[in-house]
Amino acid sequence: MTNFAGYQNEIYLAGLGGRIPDLPITAAGLAERAQAELSAEAFAYIAGSAGAERTAAANLAAFDRYRLLPRPLRGTTGAAARDLSVEVLGTRLAAPVLTAPIGVLELVHERGEVVVAQVTAELGIGTVLSTAASTPIEEVGAAADAWWYQLYWPNNDEVARSLVQRAQAAGAQAIVVTVDTPALGWRPRDLELAHLPFLRGQGLANYLSDPAFRATLPVPPEESDDAARAAILAWVGMFGNHALRPADLQRLREWTDLPIAVKGIVVADDARAVVDAGADGVIVSNHGGRQLDGAVAALDQLGPVVDAVGDRAEVLFDSGVRGGSDVVVALALGAKAVLYGRPWVYALGLGGAAGVRQALRALLGELDVAIGFCGFARADAVDRSAILLP
Template sequence: MPVITNIEDLKRIYERRAPRMFYDYAESGSWTEKTFRENTSDFEDIYLRQRVAVDMTGRSTASQMIGEDVAMPVALAPVGLTGMQCADGEIKAARAAEKFGVPFTLSTMSICSIEDVAEHTTKPFWFQVYTLKDEDFMRRLFERARAAGCSAIVITVDLQVLGQRHKDLKNGLSAPPKLTPKSIANMMTKVQWGLGMLGTKRRFFGNIVGHAHGVKDASSLSSWTAEAFDQSLDWAQIAKFKEMWGGKMIIKGIIDVEDAKMAAKVGADAIIVSNHGGRQLDGALSSIRALPAIMDAVGDQVEVHLDSGIRSGQDVLKALALGAKGTYIGRAFVYGLGAMGEAGVTKALEVIHKELDISMALCGRRRIDELDRSILMIPENFEGRWQS
């Protein structure tokens, strides 16, 4: 068993064990991947202020996200195709999150269904919703999430049009994977992954197949997906979804101050500053660079979370010190899942928690609510100065 000390260790194992098309799906952005890269590298521009001779006993990373108690303000982000990274991946990730005491967010485009995850967990999870044209399907999706005991929905608003991800197109990404000479040759080298997939019945998009009108198998799914996303989405429709759901709503995909203001106006319980992990508009600001201006604009009106680029507990610390009340990890937990299954997700959470706890202590802070910008050294032009 290799010694795992950071998220990069899990990523190396994951790359060896997962089929190439699914590794590339997780580890890529759109177009030139500029935003994908800067989501992580921009964290490095922020420095931490070390403080000494401060009582560091009795520390706690416990906090709340949308009123729910969390062991640390880190949720598992919604990631499509998680059940292709590892057999029954969404169930395994949800169980690890529950045991650790952090929220798990299930994607609409998951392999395991809402019902699958609810059956294998005991606490409420969050459900991420893509805005689709089929209103009847959307209504039934909310009903299923309600029946499963989901405590919040996460509306993703930055995927009306799909960003082009070159690797996915070249790999012929699909679930289950298309069998070509190249994909078969690659999958034959992933013995552990293959045995897991042979042992599960969950190989299709579980929230859609058998639930969306006319989608009964993989062949009908592809044509449905190509036409499913609602390009006419606007704020009035988002308000309608909130009314349709009737519970807590988080809006994911906010990267601009004006959009943050609109999200607060329609009554979001929280917004997630996110550029979809650099997978949509390439050339957009990284999430961490966009966060300060959004905090200044709406931080006193709505709970602000941050997603995209977090690979360590220090990244979490920096986002929290800039004002975010919560953060999300997507790729970081997928690395763990693909490397070691449920135990790998737990390990990813342990790594991030330890880094957060120790770094917080060395900055002279004992509790999450003590974090503020005074523990950071931020370059003067970090947010950028742009011509009007």
């Protein structure tokens, strides 16, 4: 049992000695500081969403439609009374939180994935490693504790299988298949800067280190600039699988015995289809608004997906979480855990490991306090009685 709420006491006690937090505590504050201090390209890639960014805005607005119901007389407001630990897809976590799979962290930190792996291991929460990482699977696995591997399924099954089996060999505890990115969304912030990091060889570490991918190349990419460019073009031709269907999960099951979750589902029928095909989990997500402008807010679809899946699979959530109270809303609607994205990436760029630690401890601290005020002693006991439905 971890006293995450105690973080606020640490901050106040440090204040007696004249020390204040190095970074903003709120997600909005981190975004504002990041815009001022990170490169234009890095900030645009992290912050940007599709089109007019209506989906990203809808994700945030959806949380405003729910209200938590405080129950202070249940004896749960003292931190010692609470246990936030959960088990999700067979992975034990100190709280129902994992860092979302975000690629190309080298835009903000040279060893970003390793830093995040180390900090989440320290805190006892989970991390999900992106296929588009800047550090190879094996290096991150050596630094991580509770971690899952996120697969962008390429249109080459030998490469897909190799990536999955490397992840399992490196200690991954689940495979997360992202299905909402068969192609890149229309992202004006990146377009205005003509900046796509993959074409510069960034975010390709897992491909360039993969034997099955390298076997498709006529010349190793390290041999020359021309060979490196050829490898990038090979990746361009391989990324995105427009033919992927629910039945393909049966093939993935042949490659691994790890739990499989499908990320990028916002329609109940699609959730039922992937569970029928063998998925152990569904992650309700619209990719943080980065793929389709004007799409439905992910939170609005969480309840319907939970109801459709029932007890046949575990449901998780991402897209729009910005604070601990948001996590409580997602749990109340039936999510077993949430994936938390952009704010800790800003913190990584601004403050390295210390920044990530502060951002995650702030989220966990608020979550701990909020669960207590809502009258729950355990995170896995939170249900729809915690919220006023819109």
